[in-house]
Amino acid sequence: MSQTGPAAPSVAQLEQVKDAVRTLLHQPEYDDGSAGPVLVRLAWHSAGxxxxxTKTGGSNGAGMRYEKEGGDPANAGLAHARAFLEPIKEKFSWITYADLWCLAAVVAIKEMGGPEIAWQGGRTDFTDDTKIPPRGRLPDAAQGSDHLRHIFYRMGFNDQEIVALSGAHNLGRCHSDRSGFEGKWVNNPTRFSNQYFKLLLAHDWKKKKLDNGLEQFVYVDEEIELEEGEKPEELMMLPTDMSLLSDPAFRTWVKRYAEDKDLFFDHFSKVFAKLLELGICRDASGNVTNAENVEDGYKS
Ligand code: CCH
Structure with a gap:
């Protein structure tokens, strides 16, 4: 097959981009001091x-640059992640947005203490919005395990993979002006760990109705000693997170990941790599061969 795309970047070129991502992660004024969590969410929503x-959607195209996908309420807040990466795209214009978004998440997870994740480039950027799939394919946090299966089976994931992927909620937080939910899942939301699974099992999570009508689950550590004027820290779970506890097949994996951090890291690494490859077809040498995009792809 003839390939007319630019040559694949060298290892050194990729290292430069990764270094630039590492440098930008430190954002003292933003959220919990790191751009990492929102970058992970950007990659996930680009692929999810x-x-x-129908072999539509997936991590190719970087469709969120267009209103049709970027303006989807499910993607609220991800403009922050895209803006963080913009100077890197300007400096290293050879990398596509679609590749940069995925690579940034891989770098961020590693930098936050998570596992090494296999990554391959070659994604292309759409030049218009015609191949962007309809809205409504990303999960709705107000629902339960049937919904999670419906959404993730559609992508080709199984129960174990659903739970492993959900472990990304070790990172970051919910924002009332984005999803409407509020708070973080773990005490240190910029450190990748299996704490999310431990906390799910350890606490008696209580339903809390927010002013906007949404319901989430919270736990307040009453035992903790507070300084005067300090408010006890409240941790949260989404209804979908709680469904991992109530569904027996999911719960088995929650328990295993809570007990065995290495197992979780190993499974997360594999499933996140799989997520980033959704919608990408490659030949035996790893070149992207998605028929409609091949002329724009890298050749090796
Ligand atoms: Fe998630 N996630 N996520 N999530 N998510 C939110 C935030 C993050 C759901 C709902 C939400 C995954 C799966 C699900 C991250 C990674 C992943 C928020 C808050 C909601 C709501 C958004 C806000 O307000 O800013 C639901 C439902 C599912 C169903 O499974 C998967 C899979 C991943 C990655 C592998 C990360 C990271 C965040 C934190 C983002 C931030 O800005 O801090």
């Missing part, structure tokens, strides 16, 4: 539109 049956 995939439908295995």
């Amino acid at each position: 539109t995939y439908c295995a049956e």
